[in-house]
Amino acid sequence: MSQKLYIGNLPYRITESDVRKYFSKFEPIHSIVLISDRETGRSRGFGFIELEEDRVDNAIQELGDTIFGGRNLRISRAKDRGDSFHPQAVPQMRMPQMANA
Numbered sequence: 001m002s003q004k005l006y007i008g009n010l011p012y013r014i015t016e017s018d019v020r021k022y023f024s025k026f027e028p029i030h031s032i033v034l035i036s037d038r039e040t041g042r043s044r045g046f047g048f049i050e051l052e053e054d055r056v057d058n059a060i061q062e063l064g065d066t067i068f069g070g071r072n073l074r075i076s077r078a079k080d081r082g083d084s085f086h087p088q089a090v091p092q093m094r095m096p097q098m099a100n101a
Contacts, residue, residue, distance in 0.1 A: 002030045003056045004048050004078035010034070011069030012043040019049060022068060026055040048078055 007019070016032045023029060030050035036043050051059060056077065064075040 001053045002050045003053045004031075004050045005056060005059065006046065006074075006076050006078045007049055008046045008074035008076075009071050010043070010045050010047060010073070011071050012045055014043070014069055018069070019047065023049055023051070023059065023063070025062075026051050026059045028052060 010019075014034070016034060019032050019034070020029060028051075030052075032047065032049050034043060034047035060075050060077075063073060065072055067073075
């Protein structure tokens with residue numbers, strides 16, 4: 001079974017190929033996703049990699065807080081989006097008040 005890892009503090013110019021090479025010791029790599037800004041297309045400095053479950057802890061220990069492209073990587077098990085969603089934290093939209101004419 002595989003597990004996704006969050007990779008934070010990535011250099012902005014890093015490519016999927018660069019990440020694949022850096023994590024090659026922990027192959028097989030099932031997927032790599034680098035997150036970019038929707039409007040500008042520029043990297044947001046984080047991404048996800050999917051590895052075999054039995055390699056995840058070693059990857060976190062060996063590569064977490066290492067220097068990659070001049071930046072200290074932050075690596076942890078990825079959390080499902082549903083784990084952090086709290087309806088109370090979503091601001092309610094209000095309709096603008098119309099001025100009385």
